[in-house]
Amino acid sequence: MLLLALACATSDGTDSADPVVDGEVAWYGDVEPIVTQSCAGCHVAGGVGGFALDTFESAAPMAEAMAAAVETGRMPPWDAAPGCNTYRGDLTLDADAVARLRAWADAGAPAGDAADSAPGEPPVEALDRVDVTLSMPEAYTPNGATSDDYRCFLVDWPVEEATYVTGYRVVPGNAALVHHVIAYIASPLQVEEYQGLDDAEAGVGWTCYGGPGLGDQSDAEWMGSWAPGGSSGAFPNGTGIKMKSGSKVVLQVHYNTAGGDAGSDLTSVEVMTSDDVDAPAYIQPWTDPTWLDGTGMDIPAGSEGTEHSFTMTNTWSPFQVHTASMHMHQLGRTGGLEIEHADGSTDCLVDVQDWDFNWQRTYVLAEALTVEEGDKITVRCTWDNPTEEDINWGEGTGDEMCLGTMLWSF
Numbered sequence: 001m002l003l004l005a006l007a008c009a010t011s012d013g014t015d016s017a018d019p020v021v022d023g024e025v026a027w028y029g030d031v032e033p034i035v036t037q038s039c040a041g042c043h044v045a046g047g048v049g050g051f052a053l054d055t056f057e058s059a060a061p062m063a064e065a066m067a068a069a070v071e072t073g074r075m076p077p078w079d080a081a082p083g084c085n086t087y088r089g090d091l092t093l094d095a096d097a098v099a100r101l102r103a104w105a106d107a108g109a110p111a112g113d114a115a116d117s118a119p120g121e122p123p124v125e126a127l128d129r130v131d132v133t134l135s136m137p138e139a140y141t142p143n144g145a146t147s148d149d150y151r152c153f154l155v156d157w158p159v160e161e162a163t164y165v166t167g168y169r170v171v172p173g174n175a176a177l178v179h180h181v182i183a184y185i186a187s188p189l190q191v192e193e194y195q196g197l198d199d200a201e202a203g204v205g206w207t208c209y210g211g212p213g214l215g216d217q218s219d220a221e222w223m224g225s226w227a228p229g230g231s232s233g234a235f236p237n238g239t240g241i242k243m244k245s246g247s248k249v250v251l252q253v254h255y256n257t258a259g260g261d262a263g264s265d266l267t268s269v270e271v272m273t274s275d276d277v278d279a280p281a282y283i284q285p286w287t288d289p290t291w292l293d294g295t296g297m298d299i300p301a302g303s304e305g306t307e308h309s310f311t312m313t314n315t316w317s318p319f320q321v322h323t324a325s326m327h328m329h330q331l332g333r334t335g336g337l338e339i340e341h342a343d344g345s346t347d348c349l350v351d352v353q354d355w356d357f358n359w360q361r362t363y364v365l366a367e368a369l370t371v372e373e374g375d376k377i378t379v380r381c382t383w384d385n386p387t388e389e390d391i392n393w394g395e396g397t398g399d400e401m402c403l404g405t406m407l408w409s410f
């Protein structure tokens, strides 16, 4: 049945003589290009996927698990609904690719002929070069108080002159523990306060959730977004995020210890820098400032599909939007960002229909969008609240947020 379905799904016009249809789906030529494009950005030695799948030797023993993971849609992680926008490095697999992975597993994961190797485009997560490696100051062992430990680490930024970050890649130290990582910029003015948070708690780092733990967290400047699920890699369209001289970086790491005692972690982030960029850019959070006092974004106990949205008009100069991502906590159900132009037409930036806290990817727009003066940007979120508590904006794991983030340049 599967092979029949595959014959129909084959889009390159081949007929039943195609080796795919005969069940002779091989790693080289059939499966390798799919894995390179949609899996290898994370499933590479030392990558956030926790185990490698980028070579025949590493993938073959995993063939059944790979087929099952793509059939159920668990992998690759990609939560942006189709039809909203098109994105650079879209990982989504079409029916043909899913069927190929299934047929390969059913055939016993044959290698085929290495001469047919055509790995295709490198994954977007790959960096051209690594200029700076940021590493946690020392290894950390999750405190074990709960199965989710959110810990922030103040990390030195070793470049003395001002420079731009133009790409990055997270390298989890202990993939069995590290669930995701976010890098914030600690400006020279904030470094002392962050040091205070670190000093106030025993052990390396401090507990933090929803942000790096200082003041109004939605204002915290991001250097890089969530990973896994964060689109690490080179920033788009010649953009770069400025690092002032004297800055540091706060790495927020979410440790999940549900899998049992897995020891300690020493995570690092590889960074690409440049003295000069075409478009200096920054990551702009988008949210209703009145929500932040913890009263304006009520999600009543026992409610389903509660919606809040916030719209603001661009009263500044025109600017370019390069990326879009959403941030909520555990109860989020849907969320999105949209531009309404002065003539009434709209551009959807990102639309998440099935929110998953663990996959907060940054979606890189295939083409940057211009927001003219007078255009409106709206962020919108819905939640289901099955608990007996009314929930509002807050920093705790049980609180919620509704935040869009975009990479902007003027």
Ligand code: HEC
Pocket (backbone or CB within 6 Å): 035, 038, 039, 040, 041, 042, 043, 048, 049, 050, 062, 065, 066, 067, 068, 069, 070, 074, 075, 076, 077, 091, 093, 228, 229, 230
């Ligand atoms: C953005 C990063 C990322 C990409 C891309 C990715 N994975 Fe994963 N994958 C992970 C992480 C992280 C885990 C660990 C489990 C978790 O946290 O959900 C995982 C777990 C898995 C697992 C074991 C658990 C399960 O759900 O079965 C399989 C198998 C898997 N991935 C296959 C794939 C395949 C095949 C692809 C490409 C089609 C792929 N992954 C793409 C990050 C990624």
